[in-house]
Amino acid sequence: MAYFINFGLIWKYIPEFLQGLGLGLVLAAISLFFGMIVGILLAFCAISKNKFAHRFASGYVTVLRNIPLLVLTFFCYFGLPDAGIMLSKNASFVFALSLYAGAYLTEVFRAGLKSISPGIVEAGAAIGLRKYQVMLSIQLPIMFRNVLPSLSNNFISLFKDTSLASSITIVELTYLARKVNTITFRVIEVWLIVGLMYMVTCYLIAFLLRLIERRLQIK
Amino acid sequence: MKKGLAIVLVVTLLVGICSVAFAAVTPYKSKLHEVLERGYLIVGTGSTNVPWHSINEKGEYEGFDIEMARILALGLFGDASKVQFVEQASDQRIPNTLADKVDITFQFMTINPTRAQQVAFSIPYYTEGIGLILKTGGKYKNYDELVAAVAAGQTVTIAILQNADATANVQRMVAGSKDDQYESQGLVYQAVDSGRADAGAVDLSSIKWLASKNPEKYTDSGFAFNPQNYGAAMNPYDQVWINYVNQVLLDCMTGATYPLYTAAYEKWFGETPTAPNIGMPSMFRAK
Numbered sequence: 001m002a003y004f005i006n007f008g009l010i011w012k013y014i015p016e017f018l019q020g021l022g023l024g025l026v027l028a029a030i031s032l033f034f035g036m037i038v039g040i041l042l043a044f045c046a047i048s049k050n051k052f053a054h055r056f057a058s059g060y061v062t063v064l065r066n067i068p069l070l071v072l073t074f075f076c077y078f079g080l081p082d083a084g085i086m087l088s089k090n091a092s093f094v095f096a097l098s099l100y101a102g103a104y105l106t107e108v109f110r111a112g113l114k115s116i117s118p119g120i121v122e123a124g125a126a127i128g129l130r131k132y133q134v135m136l137s138i139q140l141p142i143m144f145r146n147v148l149p150s151l152s153n154n155f156i157s158l159f160k161d162t163s164l165a166s167s168i169t170i171v172e173l174t175y176l177a178r179k180v181n182t183i184t185f186r187v188i189e190v191w192l193i194v195g196l197m198y199m200v201t202c203y204l205i206a207f208l209l210r211l212i213e214r215r216l217q218i219k
Numbered sequence: 220m221k222k223g224l225a226i227v228l229v230v231t232l233l234v235g236i237c238s239v240a241f242a243a244v245t246p247y248k249s250k251l252h253e254v255l256e257r258g259y260l261i262v263g264t265g266s267t268n269v270p271w272h273s274i275n276e277k278g279e280y281e282g283f284d285i286e287m288a289r290i291l292a293l294g295l296f297g298d299a300s301k302v303q304f305v306e307q308a309s310d311q312r313i314p315n316t317l318a319d320k321v322d323i324t325f326q327f328m329t330i331n332p333t334r335a336q337q338v339a340f341s342i343p344y345y346t347e348g349i350g351l352i353l354k355t356g357g358k359y360k361n362y363d364e365l366v367a368a369v370a371a372g373q374t375v376t377i378a379i380l381q382n383a384d385a386t387a388n389v390q391r392m393v394a395g396s397k398d399d400q401y402e403s404q405g406l407v408y409q410a411v412d413s414g415r416a417d418a419g420a421v422d423l424s425s426i427k428w429l430a431s432k433n434p435e436k437y438t439d440s441g442f443a444f445n446p447q448n449y450g451a452a453m454n455p456y457d458q459v460w461i462n463y464v465n466q467v468l469l470d471c472m473t474g475a476t477y478p479l480y481t482a483a484y485e486k487w488f489g490e491t492p493t494a495p496n497i498g499m500p501s502m503f504r505a506k
């Protein structure tokens with residue numbers, strides 16, 4: 001049976017699609033924020049001389065990076081209520097995505113911290129800065145500048161991962177696309193438009209973050 | 220020479236006339252006779268939908284569709300085991316039936332006017348509906364409590380399979396409730412299990428089966444709507460076969476073989492159907 005492309009039925013859903021896209025960006029941004037907190041803490045654990053902290057960070061990264069995000073999402077959404085933890089849909093997805101992002105960002109930040117010349121850290125200590133002051137005033141700023149390109153890539157990945165939120169009925173772009181499919185049966189048109197929206201958004205995010213990277217570059 | 224040719228022509232003519240006459244009086248051979256001669260029934264069905272058709276640990280087909288096929292085999296051969304099941308996907312039900320790859324299809328097939336233009340349906344052997352499944356020991360014990368909760372201003376969430384009519388159907392079931400649309404039926408059950416949803420809207424037969432097998436886990440809310448009949452599909456050009464199948468099904472639902480249908484119904488839906496009337500036949504009574 002021939003299939004005739006007809007975008008006419010889809011246009012009226014574009015405002016809804018844009019709302020879904022916006023929600024995806026918000027979920028990714030919040031998850032990146034919490035993921036960065038997890039990542040920074042664990043990155044310091046990973047480079048620490050304390051064996052327990054080092055192993056904990058290494059164990060966390062190994063476990064979380066080897067679990068599919070969808071499984072983690074289902075665990076947080078369907079599993080945690082059995083343990084008495086009933087987070088809202090959005091909160092449970094952000095929780096899952098933050099844990100997941102934390103594992104990847106730990107490695108990013110660990111590499112960023114390792115790339116800092118030991119001489120700079122020693123110089124900080126030599127001028128009388130305490131350990132936490134060295135971390136906050138010297139290591140973190142340098143690390144952030146070093147890892148900004150990786151951070152951008154991670155944000156784009158997280159944004160694309162938000163499509164999995166549709167599995168727990170969060171009304172983001174992929175969820176809306178499936179819903180429109182069941183109404184219009186214009187499967188090719190819907191996925192083409194949604195794919196294009198994801199692609200353009202990711203490209204714009206990458207473009208903006210490259211601008212920021214250039215600004216922060218040492219000349 | 221001419222005489223010989225004339226004899227040959229006359230004999231050929233006579234043989235031709237006899238063949239036509241013989242063909243005219245030979246009884247029409249129905250699927251019914253073909254099946255009886257073969258000695259077993261070939262039934263198209265599926266294997267992945269409990270309680271309709273599935274494969275158990277012994278590798279045998281089981282389910283309510285399977286029971287219906289066995290009742291038919293019992294009627295044909297006096298032996299319910301004389302059935303060969305042919306697994307087919309849902310979209311193969313009509314092609315396989317029309318191509319005579321199977322004698323009949325028992326595969327939770329909804330009778331509708333469009334399909335009835337292609338295949339002949341038997342009389343219905345089950346009327347499916349959408350019901351609401353609840354978690355046993357959960358917030359709500361039955362349908363009335365769900366409705367009362369909405370009336371009291373509480374948020375009642377109903378999980379349902381994502382489809383075009385999902386929101387409308389949920390509103391028809393519990394007006395004012397909130398719907399959560401999942402991409403698979405499995406996730407609907409998980410939503411009920413985890414307390415993410417107060418009820419799940421699924422097929423009534425599945426609810427009955429789950430509630431009868433796992434009463435500690437699931438409860439039937441007692442509400443159902445959206446009736447649709449399930450019937451067996453057959454080749455439409457064999458009225459003898461269609462009549463026979465209908466007779467067997469009608470009898471097992473309202474007549475002498477009623478205990479067979481009852482046993483199957485109790486096994487797969489955990490309920491005992493109303494017994495047939497004595498006196499005026501059940502099918503002619505309004506209720």
